[in-house]
Amino acid sequence: MGQTASLQVDGKIYELPIVEGANGDRAIDISSLRRDADLITLDEGYCNTGSCRSAITYIDGEKGILCHRGIPIEELAEHSDFIETAFLIIYGHLPSESERDVFSELLTDNAALHTTMRRHYAAFPERAHPMAILSAMINALSAHDRPKIDPGDDATFEKYAANLMSKVRTIAAGSYKTSIGQPLIYPRSDLLYAENFLHMMFSVPYHEYELKPEMVKALDLFWLLHADHEQNCSTSTVRMVASGEANLYAACSAGVVALWGSRHGGANTGVIQMLQHMRREKISPEDFVRTVKDRSSSVRLMGFGHRVYRSVDPRARILKQAAEDLLAALDVVDPLLELAQELAEVALADDYFIERRLYPNVDFYSGIILRALGIPLNMFTVMFAIGRMPGWIANWREIHNNPKTRIYRPRQIYTGEVGRSWRPIEER
Ligand SMILES: CC(C)(COP(=O)(O)OP(=O)(O)OC[C@H]1O[C@@H](n2cnc3c(N)ncnc32)[C@H](O)[C@@H]1OP(=O)(O)O)[C@@H](O)C(=O)NCCC(=O)NCCS
Numbered sequence: 001m002g003q004t005a006s007l008q009v010d011g012k013i014y015e016l017p018i019v020e021g022a023n024g025d026r027a028i029d030i031s032s033l034r035r036d037a038d039l040i041t042l043d044e045g046y047c048n049t050g051s052c053r054s055a056i057t058y059i060d061g062e063k064g065i066l067c068h069r070g071i072p073i074e075e076l077a078e079h080s081d082f083i084e085t086a087f088l089i090i091y092g093h094l095p096s097e098s099e100r101d102v103f104s105e106l107l108t109d110n111a112a113l114h115t116t117m118r119r120h121y122a123a124f125p126e127r128a129h130p131m132a133i134l135s136a137m138i139n140a141l142s143a144h145d146r147p148k149i150d151p152g153d154d155a156t157f158e159k160y161a162a163n164l165m166s167k168v169r170t171i172a173a174g175s176y177k178t179s180i181g182q183p184l185i186y187p188r189s190d191l192l193y194a195e196n197f198l199h200m201m202f203s204v205p206y207h208e209y210e211l212k213p214e215m216v217k218a219l220d221l222f223w224l225l226h227a228d229h230e231q232n233c234s235t236s237t238v239r240m241v242a243s244g245e246a247n248l249y250a251a252c253s254a255g256v257v258a259l260w261g262s263r264h265g266g267a268n269t270g271v272i273q274m275l276q277h278m279r280r281e282k283i284s285p286e287d288f289v290r291t292v293k294d295r296s297s298s299v300r301l302m303g304f305g306h307r308v309y310r311s312v313d314p315r316a317r318i319l320k321q322a323a324e325d326l327l328a329a330l331d332v333v334d335p336l337l338e339l340a341q342e343l344a345e346v347a348l349a350d351d352y353f354i355e356r357r358l359y360p361n362v363d364f365y366s367g368i369i370l371r372a373l374g375i376p377l378n379m380f381t382v383m384f385a386i387g388r389m390p391g392w393i394a395n396w397r398e399i400h401n402n403p404k405t406r407i408y409r410p411r412q413i414y415t416g417e418v419g420r421s422w423r424p425i426e427e428r
Helices: 033-037 073-079 082-091 097-109 115-123 130-145 154-179 193-202 213-225 233-243 248-259 267-280 285-293 314-330 335-348 351-356 362-372 377-401
Strands: 004-009 012-020 026-028 057-060 065-068
Touching (some): 004 033, 012 033, 065 314, 073 213, 073 314, 082 213, 082 377, 097 154, 115 130, 130 248, 130 377, 154 248, 213 377, 233 248, 248 377, 267 285, 267 335, 267 362, 285 351, 335 362, 362 377
Antiparallel strands (some): 057 065
16 A cells, blocks of 8 residues: 555554545545444535546645646646647547547537527527526537437547537527527537637627627637636536536536526626626725624635635636737727726735635636627626536546446535424424
């Protein structure tokens, strides 16, 4: 046995193996603890639990490092694009020219929705949240396609993975069109991934949307920066569902739902709502930070803090610059960007945030970019979901192809009533 950690309980010592990751990160393997010592570990919120071994994404939260398949996010943001990064995340290597062409072709060929799928939109109420539509439509797609992929069957996997990645964007644009009472717009085979999305969102039958290169670039970067992020809430959900052998689409649909909440993907909407509220109510950054610090208020500074990062989220740094560049290129002044910058300055100088090591995360500046692209607020988390699809797909594949995968089944410490008996209703 290599290095071990000793645990002493009731006078008995248990030797637990120490597992080391590729970058030297270490974990105590407690998988035999229950068998040997009749003990489980308790870690509410999984703050200190490694749930799996994964070769996809690496984060060093102390140093603010994020790498996909070993490549730093800064390099990908500068040199790559969303589709190439998606391929890297899913398949583990940068695509050759022919691999890239095949992948792009599959995405293009699978962009359009079958007519039966299009009919589903009509069943949603007008006020349905686009995240509800997205998760339901991905599940409907699984009913339609019935994706059956045997472990290791790469050709079938490639087909369904590309189909899902391509259609998620068509479904999202379709949900927006339905919500505003406009007809669905067909994808065009001559447009690239981000271009096609903007076309399906904003073209109307009597007027083709004019694509602006700087907007296409910003959207592509937004998606690239959201493509994967290790074992977050939604990705862990996808792995959990995949471990029970649910199909690829069903697992990703569960990921969409997990992403929805305001502490996760919903935070990008929360940031803009917070900034709009401050402007409307004329609340200064200093006053807002005071409210956040007030224990009785339960108000959080949205877009700040992260479970893993204890320094700046590298994605936030890139998005801040991208937001500034986009607004400058479009010659647009967004008062919310100015307010966000002031708010960040005040928070970053405040002891409360310094002591807790709370910094801007990916959601702090992303909403400014989405606003500049004309994306409505209730679609922000959907935009995140489109971007996160490669990560979910890669994580599903990792679980699915691993012959050692066991169903995810955490334990608990029971704190409820004990020793009760059933009583007839008249005696209760
Ligand atoms: C991301 C987030 C959920 C991480 O949660 P977490 O790891 O469980 O962190 P905790 O809730 O344990 O926070 C640790 C401390 O910092 C405080 N804190 C964390 N994020 C905060 C925020 N955004 N605003 C104000 N206080 C915050 C907590 O109140 C807690 O304070 P305490 O120790 O005095 O009780 C949390 O930082 C958050 O809610 N951020 C805002 C939502 C957001 O931007 N989410 C997107 C993440 S990418």
